[in-house]
Each structure stands twice: as C-alpha cells, then as structure tokens.
Amino acid sequence: MMVASQSSAGSVGPLRMTFHHLKPTLDPKPLFPLPNPLNRRPMRSLFSLKLSLTFLLCLGALALSISGLLAIELPATTTSLHLRNGDRITGVIASESTTEIIINSPTLGQITIPTAQVDHREQIPAPIAVPPAPTIVPAIAKPVITQPPPPKPKHWATDVQIGMNLRYSATDATDYLAAVHTTYTKGRMREALNYSFIYGKTGDILSANRMTASSKTDFDMGERWYLYNLAGAGYDKIRRIDSEYEIGPGVGVMVLNSLTNHFVWRSEVGFSFQEQFRNDYTDQVTYSARLAQLISWKLWEKLTSNTHFEFFPNLQNFGDYRLRLETTLSYPLLENISLNLIASDLYDTLPVFGITRNDFQIRSALGLRF
Incomplete structure (x- = not known):
C-alpha cells in the first residue's frame, strides 16, 4: 500500500491507496466473529430453563383458580x-x-x-337459612315424693277416769269414782278443767259423797314465767261441808324441764280466798297464801307420776293452814287406756266440829284418754 507525499509547493495532491498482492493467510480470523451456540455457557441455559418452567406453573395455577371460580354455583336471585x-x-x-x-x-x-x-x-332477597333447632330430649321427670302434711295441732286433750271399789264382808262397802280432766292449749294460753265425784257406802252408812270442780287458766309471759288464775267449787257431805268455793290469782315459774329424764317441775305462788257453808249453820271465810308444787315424772318407760301439792297458810291466823296433796300413778294398758292409782290427802286445822283434821284416801280407776 502506498500513500502520496506532500509536494514542495505546499499543495496536497490526491490521496491514493493501492493494495498490492493480497493473499489469503493460512489461519484466517474474522473481524467480527458470529456467536456459536455451542460456545454458550451451560449455567445460563439452566437458569433460562427454570424461569420458563416457573412461568408455566404460574399460568397453570391462574387457570385453575379462574376455572374454580367459574365452577362455583352462585345462588339464584329471586326477582319480582x-x-x-x-x-x-x-x-x-x-x-x-x-x-x-x-x-x-x-x-x-x-x-x-x-x-x-x-x-x-x-x-x-334470598331467605336466610336458619339452622334447625336442636332436638331437646325431655328429661325424665323424677317422681316427686309428697311429704304428708304435718298433723294439725291438737288443742284439746281429755282424760276420763272411772273406778269402782267393792268389798263384801261382815260389812259391805261400795265406792264409785268418776273424774274428768280436760286441757285446752293454744298459743300462750292453757286452760285446765277438772271434775271429780266420789260416792260410797259401807253397809247402810254413807262413807263418801264428795264433788269438786275447778278451772285454772295459765298465760305464758315468757319461756319460764306465767300468770294463772284458779277458781273452784264443790261440797263434801262426809266432812259436813254443804258447799264451798275459792278463787285466787298468782304467778308461776318453770323450775325444771328435763326432756332427757322426762321430769317437769313447776312452782306457783299466789293468793286464795275460800268460803265454806257448813251444815252446822256456820260460815268459814279464809284468806290464805297459796304455795304449790306441780311435778310430772316418767319413772319408767310405761309408768308416769303426777303430783300436785298445795299449801295454804292462813293470813289471818298464821298457826292455821290447809294442805292438799294428790299423786296419780298411771300405767298404760293399751294406746288410750291406762290403769290409775290415786292417793289423796286433805288436811285442815279448822274443820267442822266433830270432824277429824285429816282425810286420806287411796283409789283405783281405769282411764280413757282422747
């Protein structure tokens, strides 16, 4: 290759390029080599393959989601x-x-x-589906045990005693006894009614003819204390008393009430006025204090004792007094039938002329309680 030179005159002539003797070489090397597939790196080919597979999987999942949404059956809307x-x-x-x-x-x-x-x-709008109500199995009703109603309170209690004593000997003797004891209890009030009648003969001679009746009312003031009023009347032909009556108020107290030993003891203090009409045409008026002890005791399982002791000191003459004692032993034969043994003693320092001061008797009677 030749290049023209600059002349002496300073002008530049035409530039000519001449190629001479161009010959091919034994190892030709191209100026811009073409890419060869065999020369690609194996790592780049593997990355492209993974990218293509990931893209295809995403497209498949999207297609499945769309088909699933299309397959959902929407509820039909009702139109009017x-x-x-x-x-x-x-x-x-x-x-x-x-x-x-x-x-x-x-x-x-x-x-x-x-x-x-x-x-x-x-x-x-479509109706809202209401879930069915749960099936409730009724519980088996338990049998109701009906308690018997409590017994009604019994206000009245009555005890009737009937007795007869017969004796056939050199001198025949016959005695008859009838007594009624009735009590009424309600609230804080108690009422006791007593009536007794005794009649007897020994041979042709009258040996007993006495009747007494009494009424005693108690009113409780508390658990232990109570007020009372006592009234009574009667006669006694043997002691030559045609008729008599007495009345007197007082106060009482529950000294002892033992449920374990079945022992009840009450004590009373009060006043008593008594008037007797005697068959000697005289009247006896007495003002006395009254001191009483009332004891009830269950001695054994079927034997009970009731004792009433009354002492009347004369307020006009402190040396005179009256005394009354009665004890009853009761043994039940049946549920409402009992055998009773009664001992009584009456003592008076001012009797009718010719009558002894003391009168002691023992009687037996059959009792009926209802």
Whole structure:
C-alpha cells in the first residue's frame, strides 16, 4: 500500500491507496466473529430453563383458580317483575335480552315476557337459612315424693277416769269414782278443767259423797314465767261441808324441764280466798297464801307420776293452814287406756266440829284418754 507525499509547493495532491498482492493467510480470523451456540455457557441455559418452567406453573395455577371460580354455583336471585297491566310474576330470571325476559316461576313454569310489558322489577332477597333447632330430649321427670302434711295441732286433750271399789264382808262397802280432766292449749294460753265425784257406802252408812270442780287458766309471759288464775267449787257431805268455793290469782315459774329424764317441775305462788257453808249453820271465810308444787315424772318407760301439792297458810291466823296433796300413778294398758292409782290427802286445822283434821284416801280407776 502506498500513500502520496506532500509536494514542495505546499499543495496536497490526491490521496491514493493501492493494495498490492493480497493473499489469503493460512489461519484466517474474522473481524467480527458470529456467536456459536455451542460456545454458550451451560449455567445460563439452566437458569433460562427454570424461569420458563416457573412461568408455566404460574399460568397453570391462574387457570385453575379462574376455572374454580367459574365452577362455583352462585345462588339464584329471586326477582319480582311488575307488569304494566298490574300483574306481578315472581321467579328466577333464566335469560334476558333487549326484547324479552325468560323467567322460571315456581307456579307457572318458564315464561317469556316482552321487555316492553315490564314496568319495573324488584329484587327479593334470598331467605336466610336458619339452622334447625336442636332436638331437646325431655328429661325424665323424677317422681316427686309428697311429704304428708304435718298433723294439725291438737288443742284439746281429755282424760276420763272411772273406778269402782267393792268389798263384801261382815260389812259391805261400795265406792264409785268418776273424774274428768280436760286441757285446752293454744298459743300462750292453757286452760285446765277438772271434775271429780266420789260416792260410797259401807253397809247402810254413807262413807263418801264428795264433788269438786275447778278451772285454772295459765298465760305464758315468757319461756319460764306465767300468770294463772284458779277458781273452784264443790261440797263434801262426809266432812259436813254443804258447799264451798275459792278463787285466787298468782304467778308461776318453770323450775325444771328435763326432756332427757322426762321430769317437769313447776312452782306457783299466789293468793286464795275460800268460803265454806257448813251444815252446822256456820260460815268459814279464809284468806290464805297459796304455795304449790306441780311435778310430772316418767319413772319408767310405761309408768308416769303426777303430783300436785298445795299449801295454804292462813293470813289471818298464821298457826292455821290447809294442805292438799294428790299423786296419780298411771300405767298404760293399751294406746288410750291406762290403769290409775290415786292417793289423796286433805288436811285442815279448822274443820267442822266433830270432824277429824285429816282425810286420806287411796283409789283405783281405769282411764280413757282422747
């Protein structure tokens, strides 16, 4: 290759390039070599393959999701079509176009209605499915044990005693006894009514003819203390008393009430006024204090004892007094029948002229309680 030189005159002549003797070489090397597939790096090819597989998997998952959404059956919406003539058709719209509406009615079936006849439409919300109520198995009713009603309180209690003593000997003797004891209890009040009658003969001579009746009212003031009023009347032909009566108030106290030993002890203090009409045409008036002890004791399982002891000191003359003692032993034969042994003693320092001061008797009687 030759390049023209600059002349002496300073002008530049034409530049000429001449290629001489161009010969191919034994190892030609191209100026811009083409890419060879075999020369690609194996790591780059593996990355491209993974990228392509990931893209395909994403496309598959998207397609499955879309197909699943399309496969979900949406609940059909109930529509009510109001026609221009005033009718109304309710059902599920099967298809709709600009000219007609095909609706499935539960009563009329599938109906085609021109769009021009529809005045307006109304969407009816689907009914809310209410889960069925759980089946409640009724519990087996337990048998109710009915308790018997408590017995009504018994206010009245009565004890009737009937006795007869017979003796056939050189001198025959016959004695009759009748007694009634009645009590009434209600609240804080107690009422006790007593009546007794004794009549007897020894031979042709009157040996007993006495009657007594009394009423005693108690009113409780508390658990232990109570007030009382006592009234009585009667006669005693043997002691030559045609009639007598007495009355007197007082106060009492429950000294001991042992449920374990079945022992009840009450003590009373009060006043007594007594008047006797005697068959010697004299009257005896006595003002006395009254000191009484009332004891009830269950000696054994079936044997009870009731003792009434009364002492009347004369307030006009402290040397005179009256005393009254009565003890009853009761043994039950049956539920309401009992055998009673009664011992009584009457003592008076001011008797009728010719009558002894003391009168002691022992009697037996059959008792009926109800």
